[in-house]
Amino acid sequence: FIAVLAGVAAFGFLYTSFILFYRGSSFFKIFIRALDLVTIVVPPALPAVMGIGIFYAQRRLRQKSIYCISPTTINTCGAIDVVCVCFDKTGTLTEDGLDFYALRVVENAKIGENIVQISTNETCQNVVRAIATCHTLSKINHELHGDPLDVIMFEQTRYSLEEDDSESHESIESIQPILIRPPKDSTLSDCQIVKQFTFSSGLQRQSVIVTDEDSMKAYCKGSPEMIMSLCRPETVPENFHDIVEEYSQHGYRLIAVAEKDLVIGSEVQKTSRQSIECDLTLIGLVALENRLKPVTTEVIQKLNEANIRSVMVTGDNLLTALSVARECGIIISKKTAYLIEHENGVVDKRGRTILTIREKGEHHTQERQSKSVDLSKMSNVDCQFAISGSTFSVVTHEYPELLDQLVCVCNVFARMAPEQKQLLVEHLQEVGQTVAMCGDGANDCAALKAAHAGISLSEAEASIAAPFTSKVADIRCVITLISEGRAALVTSYSAFLCMAGYSLTQFISILLLYWIATSYSQMQFLFIDIAIVTNLAFLSSQTRAHKGLASTPPPTSILSTASMVSLFGQLAIGGMAQIGVFCLITMQEWFKPFQPTHHDNDEDRKSLQGTAIFYVSLFHYIVLYFVFAAGPPYRASITSNKAFLMSMICVTIGCIAIVVFYFTPIQYFLGCLFIPQQFRFIILCIALITAIVSILYDRCVDWISLKISEKIRQMRKGA
Template identity: 25%
Template sequence: MVQRVQQGEHRLRVCLGLDVLVDTLKVHKRHRDQQRYFEFRSTRYVDRHHTGTFQAATIDLGTRIPTLLDMRHGLNSSDALARLDDVGHNFISVQVPRFIFALWQELTGFFYIYQLQILWVYFYLAYWQIGVSDTGVIMLSAIIKVVVRLRSEYRVKSMAEHVEQVQVLRDAQWITESTANLVPGDVFALSSHQVVPVDGVLLLGDVVPLPIRKVPLRDDGHAYDLKAAGKIHTLFSGTTVKQASQGAMGLVMTTRTNTEKGQLVKKILFPQPVSFIFHEQLKLVFCILMLWAVFLLGVGSWWLGGTGMTALFYGLCCAAQVINPLLPAMLVVGQSIASGRLLKLGVYCVDLSRILMAGKVQVFCFDKTGTLTKEGLEFYGVYATCHTEQGAVAFSSLRPTMADLTRSGHRDNNSTSGNIDNDHLLLYGLATCHGVTQLGESGELVGNPVDLVMFQSTRAKLSVNDDGYDVIHLPDLDDSLEIIHRFEFQHARASMSVAVRDRHGHVHVFCKGSFEQIRRMVLGSNHNSPGSALPGDFDHVTANLAREGSYVLAMAYRNLGPIDATLVQSWTRDELEAQMSFLGLVLFKNFLKDDTKDAICQLKKGDTRTVMITGDNALTGVFIGRQAALVPPNVRVLVGDLANKDAPDGPHPDDNFDSDGEQKQLTLSTSKTVVWTDADTDEVFTQEQVEWMLLASDGKPLGLEPISKQPVSSQAIELAVTGPAFGALVEQGRMRPLLFSTRIFARMTPVDKMVCVELIMERAVTAMCGDGGNDCGALRTAHVGMAMSEAEASVVSPFSTPRRSVQACVDLLIQGRAGLATSFASYKYFTMYSQTMVTVKFFTFYYTMSFSQWNFILIDAFITILCSFAVTQSQAAKRLSTHRPTARILGAEVLLSVVGQIFINAWFLVGAYIWLYTRDDFFRCREWDSRATDPSKWWLLGDSFEADILTFITLYQFVNAGFLFNYGYLFRQSWYRNYLLLAIWTLFTTIVSYWELADPNPFGCLVRLNCGNPDVLVSMGYPRPTFAIEPYNTPWGNNVLPRPFRYQLWAYAMVNFLVANLWERGIILGPPRAFCRKKFATQRLQVTL
């Protein structure tokens, strides 16, 4: 039915032309050729006559490095102006409306228009008191939404709009120009503390935009590729240059929304809508209630006999009571309260509607480094190599500290031969093979966190000599080394290399990278004798270290001897890294955060599957997954990787520290065969065997057709998959069936992470938690994104926290579930209000009677508003429940709850009238006759005994509805902890009980209950009132119920309350619910937690 409503909505939007974005834009003409263009979302679109379309204006400088280097002389003024005329000013304008206009935009939404139209009915029917109070509540909810929206947009505006003065090379001269006038092809100067205004490449100088140093573009025979090796030369818009050398300059590649930052801003400002079943079914409920309101309009017109405006406004009043205009307002209030509670817990929310989605999260994905584990790595030690007596290469014992290397190694500093033992060579490599640089002003060391930890462990000192070379001083060895050439880390090669010159003029080459890459490099350099190039147990040792959670890098070495530095500097990277020898392993540990395991256990107990998506090694991911309790104990883990082990297996683990937000392509390989290996025993399985193992352990078909049926173990298994294997399985169409058996996604690029999250989202409400670096795409894609960051990336995510604790994710789900349960409580309360009022309408239409004016005011201005607000004040549960709250408004649980209460209340009201008609002593000769009454004067229709019965029964029902839907059950705290609602329920129950049980008094006469004309009251034996009473609109002049009947009626109303409580607490939320949930389970996603 929901799908049909969506289809109907789509057809209606198509018919009305609302399926396309229509905007009125001013068309401009370029100065030089009068070509037409317009600006849309900070992007210029130019009329392409040969295609008949407007296309985004771009200037492509190409990818040939010699061509880019030839542009170092800059543009002339005429070319710059022509290009500025082509692409427009380098400025992203974020238009944040003023508060009044934003409020107007909010109030012109469909539901607000409905609400405001309904309010006119109240004013027309002399019901201005309720019109004023409802207007106040509706305006308050609109203001809350507008304030949240404007705060978010101002944050984006402050991030996006940046203009300053910069030195630009124009006409072979340096001039001062605004960054807004930069165009592709411009050459601009770089200085310390400058914000990079464009995406560009570094042409000259040494620049450190935190935390990675950039190196000038050089012609190495390859094309410039931003997605691969070109990143080390690329300057990204919005990054801050911490330090720049004298004369540093860059080339502008892209501007405006064509930059990485511009694309980010566009995705923030114009996100893809996310569908949620609660909102979709709310539309269906709205349609059903509208039809119900039209039916009531017809019944009212027939029974009241009214025509024209009176019938119309009575019908609109029915619509107002069937679809209460306060419902969306209270949903917003409930969400804003949840947002406020999250704020107190250190979780910031910029999209209130996502709070409800957080309540239905089924799968929570986590990055590893900095999320599950502590921020940085800790140096753990090194394994140097040595030669056995037989001459074979072998690992020496673990050297936990640099002092161990210093003591075990030996070199004669007076010797000029360059012969250095491996321990000292490894120490030299640790001190030099990195991208660490020192800021001149403060002396602060900056660089990749792994490099920083490694360099600091050597206790070396860094300086720059007169020739501009980095000089490394090793106080423990009383030695120093010059770095004469450096090739920075490349993701495609998963390595970096340096050439260093010692004090005797000998040049040494060190290469550091992933152990897989160094293994390939060394074997390639020693292909004639591969057995002597590496320790025989290399694979076994590295695999065990990874299984133990070590972050393993390897080091290779080459001795060039006394060689001219300028010759080495002219070599290509391949030439420098040829003929390498294996030197040793470098180990780091990334320890689990103290509260990670407990938080993961809470999520799993809360029926939430937890998954790791990381750029790190698969075995390391498995180790951390076991430590963090993601992987269940005593479960076999199979690691899937491509069969071709000599191909690069994805990004280097340093991806976890990538600050540039590089958007790489989905990892694919020419080798499509995926082989699965037991993480503990190294036993190998084929793809078909793994599929049958999953079938045997789960007993559920995977939707695949394995090639062969083989007997396999039925032991429970979990899968871990590398990025290349993931890409291959996606391409083969075999990843989806394995998705919910895969616990660890390793060696994943940023795009891999995003694709993985999208696949999970196809079948489950998905949350993603990361540090906001290379997780931006996944955070933005997920239904619920949580960024553990205060940086700009957190603007992309609906939720962010500076706490950097997984416990924040638990808090988010607790508050999300409480918020969703509260939203349903508000919905059910207003549904009960509307349907109780519908029952009232049937009786008032039939008898042509009504509540008194003050009773209507009591219901609409006090009971409804205060009770509905108090329902939202229920506190969240202390811990995650074992189930998620329903999100289906039309689900069995919600329908049975509401329909059951409506049925109970309606029959109790019918029973009260049947009872009334049995009372010949005071009623049968005083039945209400409205034939002489104008039905438009509704305030004169409440002076009868029929109105008394209606009032005393339904007033309790209105008050009790708030109490009934206050039950916290699993997601909110116990009902008795909502002190505000209990106070309001007690207050109103006491007031109504006093009106009902007490003899005629000023308070009761004010609302025209149990009262009458003064003379009539005296004739009935009551004292003459000393206060004014407006004459009663009945021949007998009173509606005082006999005292015994009053007490019996009060007891009857209390029985109504008890039966309603029994239904809600004992049936809907009690053992029958648990039985039905188990016996008649709906088709839910079945996953291993």
């Protein structure tokens, strides 16, 4: 559009040069007047006025404890529509902490009953010791620091932790052993952590080597499926998978625990992770409860109502994630949830791993024989899908043709590694979706950085990668960001249309006046620019965002058909009013034609046509700001912006006073000539009619645009 304005400016430059040359003006005057026209068409204040909406939006976000390090991203938030808001689960949708639910001991390949009070139960003391030692916690100022999950589980054991500076374990190669003391009522002795293998998202586990007076053991804990794959098959109960699935379907987070006996005196520090994490013995399963945050369901519901797709991306178990997604509304209760899965070693004729779809709750063996992935089913609006990271990896490498459609229909992605989260976000962007990612941990950093709008709920690592950081650690900030983004986007478009309308309206005025070799006086230019345009531009940008989220997003292009039809229609209406006044005043008996001189001061610019055009155009500038001051559904009504409303009323009254009452000092200051009162009332009537026509025209364009948009949406749904 700037190129279009540049073309208009070029036309004005040639027009001015020809007219003024024909009128006998000097080359210097022709050059200066032509440049004046260029600055009128492309106003220098345009970038500042378009950016003021972002400034006010950023200030409002700060008031709501949302901080932004990339202000231009605010407008991007306004473009989020049927697109994807990706949520990490733990700490984002659910509470930061987890509550211990139960422990089940595995002994001789048989799994025991639920144990709720683990600190007082003798049958689970070996598992309790594993939980109390398999972590990377440290004590600073008498407080435990480390992974919140480890802290919760450790505190449940009633064990104590302290750094061991004794020399009682000289045979063990350890830089700084950590001493773990059991409760006083326990029959177990103190033990010492001598080597740690930290948790890895990719490996889904962590391990430690522990020693006491009589033995040395390795403990390993992690996701049930991973720990089960590392254990000796004869130590895993036959019904272990069914028990894991049962807990997962109820939304519990599960941690499996295993052990391995080691030889005392071995070179511990040189022991590799691979040699420790194999041939393990399964000893227990811990179930933890992760409750939804109070606002989660409400926010997801609002996003659903606004046709904004919500997606869960988590490192948790698939069934656990699916249960939480169902609870918070990401998986809609009326729709059937299907799991997209694969089975290692089962391939088709082309050597590709076979993908299967099963309904949540169905058994694997029944489904694998009956169904394979069907693209037509994947696009069924009555279905929602979930997939695990391992299956996502299979699709990525073996079924790339399915990937684009897969990322559009799946609402739950579980057991996703950090690099897979990033890959998901990038693929959503590749299919043309505007992606917001909301997370709170280091595992989300890559995805937060890749997303169009990354929102961190943490002040730690994630906040460095994300353009937005919320001090309030729940997802209500997503609603705030989208609404403020939409308001900022609409404000920018509104400011652009107002500035374009103002500049082209003034362009028409000056073209008419150049026809008689005159122009506005300097004070007339200043009055329009400062008292009306700048004043209303900055105040209109302060209108707050609308409280609700509309079901349709604002247009993402300034050059939308509706905007251009509205803008050029307003220019035509305002232009006809100016041309009408320009011609009408020349028909009056008292009219005196303008006599150009070779001087170029304000006194030599005064003309009756210039005064009449100045009067009528004042009101059209005000009407432009009224018409283009967008309100609901993206911004609050202009009546809520008291400063803008009062300023518009005052400016309108002031302009009426200038036209109706000929107060000599003011008219002299503005460079206006005397016009009989009767004709001044005619100008006022023309301005009023122009305003009414402009407002009615704008309402008609809005109504037609809405009907066409609804028709297009219905056609797309039908397709």
